[in-house]
Amino acid sequence: xxxGRTIAMALRTLSRNRLRSFLMMLGxxxxxxxxxxxxxxxxxxxxxxxxxxxxxxxxxxxxxxxxGGASTRGMPSLTSAPPVLKQGxxxxxxxxxxxxxxxxxxxxxxxxxxxxxxxxxxPSIMGVSPNWAEVRGEEVALxxxxxxxxxxxxxxxxxxxxxxRKALFPAEDPIGKQIRIADVPFQVKGVMAPRGMGPGGAxxxxxxxxxxxxxxxxxFNRDYYTGMLAQLRDPAQADRAxxxxxxxxxxxxxxxxxxxxxxxxxxxxAQVARVTDVGSTLSKVMLGVAAIATxxxxxVIMSLMLIAVSERRREIGVRRAVGASRRDILAQFxxxxxxxxxxxxxVGILVGVGGTLVAASLTKLPPAILWSAIGGAALMSxxxxxxxxxxxxxxxxxxxxxxxxxS
Amino acid sequence: xxxxxxxxxxxxxGDGTPVPALKDISFxxxxxxFVTIRGASxxxxxxxxxxxxxxxxxxxxSYRLDGEDVSHYSDERRSHxxxxxxxxxxxxxxxxxxxxxxxxxxxxxxxxxxxxxRGRALAIxxxxxxxxxxxxxxTELSGGEQQRVAIARALMNxxxxxxxxxxxxxxxxxxxxxxxxxxxxxxxxxxxxxxVTHDEGVAAYAEREIMIRDGxxxxxxxxxxxxxxxxxxxxx
Numbered sequence: 001x002x003x004g005r006t007i008a009m010a011l012r013t014l015s016r017n018r019l020r021s022f023l024m025m026l027g028x029x030x031x032x033x034x035x036x037x038x039x040x041x042x043x044x045x046x047x048x049x050x051x052x053x054x055x056x057x058x059x060x061x062x063x064x065x066x067x068g069g070a071s072t073r074g075m076p077s078l079t080s081a082p083p084v085l086k087q088g089x090x091x092x093x094x095x096x097x098x099x100x101x102x103x104x105x106x107x108x109x110x111x112x113x114x115x116x117x118x119x120x121x122x123p124s125i126m127g128v129s130p131n132w133a134e135v136r137g138e139e140v141a142l143x144x145x146x147x148x149x150x151x152x153x154x155x156x157x158x159x160x161x162x163x164x165r166k167a168l169f170p171a172e173d174p175i176g177k178q179i180r181i182a183d184v185p186f187q188v189k190g191v192m193a194p195r196g197m198g199p200g201g202a203x204x205x206x207x208x209x210x211x212x213x214x215x216x217x218x219x220f221n222r223d224y225y226t227g228m229l230a231q232l233r234d235p236a237q238a239d240r241a242x243x244x245x246x247x248x249x250x251x252x253x254x255x256x257x258x259x260x261x262x263x264x265x266x267x268x269x270a271q272v273a274r275v276t277d278v279g280s281t282l283s284k285v286m287l288g289v290a291a292i293a294t295x296x297x298x299x300v301i302m303s304l305m306l307i308a309v310s311e312r313r314r315e316i317g318v319r320r321a322v323g324a325s326r327r328d329i330l331a332q333f334x335x336x337x338x339x340x341x342x343x344x345x346x347v348g349i350l351v352g353v354g355g356t357l358v359a360a361s362l363t364k365l366p367p368a369i370l371w372s373a374i375g376g377a378a379l380m381s382x383x384x385x386x387x388x389x390x391x392x393x394x395x396x397x398x399x400x401x402x403x404x405x406x407s
Numbered sequence: 408x409x410x411x412x413x414x415x416x417x418x419x420x421g422d423g424t425p426v427p428a429l430k431d432i433s434f435x436x437x438x439x440x441f442v443t444i445r446g447a448s449x450x451x452x453x454x455x456x457x458x459x460x461x462x463x464x465x466x467x468x469s470y471r472l473d474g475e476d477v478s479h480y481s482d483e484r485r486s487h488x489x490x491x492x493x494x495x496x497x498x499x500x501x502x503x504x505x506x507x508x509x510x511x512x513x514x515x516x517x518x519x520x521x522x523x524x525r526g527r528a529l530a531i532x533x534x535x536x537x538x539x540x541x542x543x544x545x546t547e548l549s550g551g552e553q554q555r556v557a558i559a560r561a562l563m564n565x566x567x568x569x570x571x572x573x574x575x576x577x578x579x580x581x582x583x584x585x586x587x588x589x590x591x592x593x594x595x596x597x598x599x600x601x602x603v604t605h606d607e608g609v610a611a612y613a614e615r616e617i618m619i620r621d622g623x624x625x626x627x628x629x630x631x632x633x634x635x636x637x638x639x640x641x642x643x
Contacts, residue, residue: 005517016505318501323490323518325483402457405501
């Protein structure tokens with residue numbers, strides 16, 4: 001018997017006993033629904049994390065060099081950063097590592113008072129090289145950005161973030177105004193376009209940028225940097241660039257094995273992987289729950305099918321008498337199991353996608369429907385039907401028609 | 408049509424003792440014959456019917472159906488043979504519940520590999536006098552009507568041989584007689600009919616009677632009352 005006809009027959013049989021068919025579908029439905037929702041929510045979270053990283057870093061075609069080895073935790077600031085990344089390192093990386101297009105440097109600081117009029121605030125402060133805006137994909141919404149000339153002349157100019165503008169200049173044009181950073185006067189040159197939330201969920205717009213030379217020499221009197229962004233010619237070569245930069249810095253810093261790096265080189269991808277990893281313990285647990293639900297669904301299918309086989313012995317006998325072979329009967333019952341499981345999976349996918357959309361509207365995260373997960377769930381539901389239908393189908397195929405017709 | 412020779416069927420009990428059901432059966436049934444196989448319960452007639460119907464294989468001996476030796480066919484080939492060459496009619500009708508008359512008639516066509524011809528199913532239902540009952544569920548039909556549906560089902564793939572096992576056993580006498588009349592008509596159209604029964608009255612419709620006793624052919628004779636019975640009598 002051909003497969004289309006077998007499926008049509010299975011649908012007819014299933015529609016004759018709706019309650020049983022529904023019960024058979026239920027477990028697979030729940031399992032597939034939670035798998036679909038889980039995969040979609042996971043994907044949405046991952047995409048949102050990526051978006052936030054992208055907002056923080058501007059681009060993904062960079063590697064990040066921070067002072068301090070693997071044992072140093074947290075965001076380095078002037079107070080905690082080991083003084084190891086020097087101007088010489090920056091120039092060496094730009095010159096000697098062929099994969100690197102250009103290097104931008106930063107000088108971070110927190111807990112510095114910024115005053116305007118009678119307002120005092122404490123935003124994050126970044127001394128940045130003139131190419132920083134370009135490397136990061138930073139845009140100026142109002143006025144101008146930091147130029148090479150500003151840096152060369154150690155100009156006391158500042159570009160402020162959107163949140164800082166709101167805090168200091170809620171009703172006036174900030175351009176040309178003078179603010180005091182650690183009691184040093186700076187002239188506001190521009191306002192950065194808002195970047196939104198970073199990976200941690202905090203705003204990245206409560207900040208200001210000044211020329212890095214001004215920060216190093218006029219403000220903090222330091223000859224080292226708190227971070228570098230090395231822009232790559234080819235983002236696919238990040239791993240090689242990391243290795244090359246690591247080797248170069250070790251050599252320049254005179255580190256020999258077994259000495260550990262006094263700096264950390266990472267790529268945004270590695271950072272994203274670390275963040276998304278944190279969520280994965282939870283998703284593994286939920287994945288397990290979904291798998292168990294699906295498994296229970298399979299067992300329900302198996303037991304209800306076994307009952308059906310013994311109730312339908314006469315039908316099997318009749319079909320055998322009029323010409324159905326063992327294989328036809330096997331195919332019939334296997335198809336019924338696969339079809340009912342697939343239908344359960346289909347409903348489960350709809351419920352899962354619906355749940356995802358609801359969750360997305362509640363969390364305000366943009367929904368991500370993972371088509372590969374949906375396809376996988378559909379295939380899995382068919383597989384569950386086939387696996388758990390096998391034993392009942394085998395039993396059906398081996399019903400003795402003589403016995404069945406006599407009863 | 409049917410050629411059995413030295414057919415033996417021995418079952419094995421749970422404890423390993425052999426139980427002979429058919430000891431040595433030989434006969435030939437020609438195309439177009441109407442034969443009853445008669446015997447008391449336990450005579451071996453059911454075992455014989457199962458082998459003739461290709462539901463079972465003999466322990467030894469041979470069975471040729473329509474020129475083919477089917478004695479040792481695989482399940483697949485026996486199923487195919489049942490599908491194409493044999494139409495079964497059972498005592499308890501064996502129709503599928505929650506299914507219409509027409510759907511029941513179509514079942515054999517599901518296993519031919521070809522298309523299911525609804526028109527043919529309806530035509531056969533008309534032929535057995537149930538043209539207006541095609542879309543009725545079997546539970547809405549009387550016993551006699553159900554057995555007619557079963558006969559229509561047996562005819563769906565146009566098999567040369569009809570095997571009927573006590574077809575009137577569950578029917579009242581009027582319904583039983585009309586079913587026998589239908590079988591007689593089919594016989595007159597040239598179909599070979601083998602009818603298993605213990606009922607002499609039913610046997611009287613046939614041309615020939617094979618008596619089975621203790622797994623052996625006890626008698627094989629033309630039905631004595633045939634000329635004056637059934638259709639012939641009514642036509643006279």
